[in-house]
Amino acid sequence: MSGAAEPPTAPVEAVVLDYGGVLTAPVKDSIEAWIEADGIEPQSFSRALKAWLGRGAPAGTPIHRLETGELTVAEFDALLAAELTTTDGRPVEPVGLLARLFAGMRHDPAMLALVEELRELGIRVALLSNSWGNTYPRELIDALFDPVVISGEVGLRKPLAPIYELTLARLGVTAGRVLFVDDAEPNVLGARAVGMRAHLHVDASSTRAALAALVPGLRPSPNGSPA
Structure with a gap:
């Protein structure tokens, strides 16, 4: 109104x-704990977050579609895992990725x-x-x-x-x-x-x-x- x-x-x-x-x-506290626990290279997560949620991000990024329910959690987990790297070169496990990211909330x-x-x-x-x-x-x-x-x-x-x-x-x-x-x-x-x-x-x-x-x-x- x-x-x-x-x-x-x-x-x-x-x-x-x-x-x-x-x-x-703060959500960042849970994210920081996940990054450390999973051995995520922090810069790789920052890059994905900026590309998908930054002020200059185009409409319809994976985060936008996740937020509106157009992507399932499993679909988003796979897309995000593909953007991330680990400190020791291991592939990022996509299954349960968001659950681990928010586990510290x-x-x-x-x-x-x-x-x-x-x-x-x-x-x-x-x-x-x-x-x-x-x-x-x-x-x-x-x-x-x-x-x-x-x-x-x-x-x-x-x-x-x-x-x-x-x-x-x-x-x-x-x-x-x-x-x-x-x-x-x-x-x-x-x-x-x-x-x-x-x-x-x-x-x-x-x-x-x-x-x-x-x-x-x-x-x-x-x-x-x-x-």
Whole structure:
């Protein structure tokens, strides 16, 4: 939903959160552990990531098609393995590659607690995530978020406008009254392009502080006084 721009200090009615890197520890931590465990040459992964997900990447790269559900995990695993090299020259095992890449992902308890507090304050909280074939903890996220919008399920992906517009439509909240939180700058810019407010997530404490300035009653720190 679109509308007139809201004052920058107007309270928000809904918060939309990314999953990996926002509700979890940084994705790079899991990637670094996988690179070390599998003996991946880091530069080979960086090259593939830049070619398939960088700002200059053409539309329809393997990552784009994975995120929209056009590629299966097995198909993507094979394509990525073919782009990677190992430190000792062994071929990269494609089977289970993404599962190994994400094996180190852990939830951030501080962010989950923040979601609970927002809900208690009457704020709508939604999830908007680009899926890399991830197995989401559906019992957890379905209980915490409404709506849940996952790229591979809807055939759309961040940072393109349609997936934000779909999320806003499902929320039924004007774009200017929604704050989007993501750890990737292109996704933050994509949200702003459709009129949403957006915050680049670095850690739970700074995200909480940003939200406390916009959500009446939210404490700026877990044990602090209400804002």
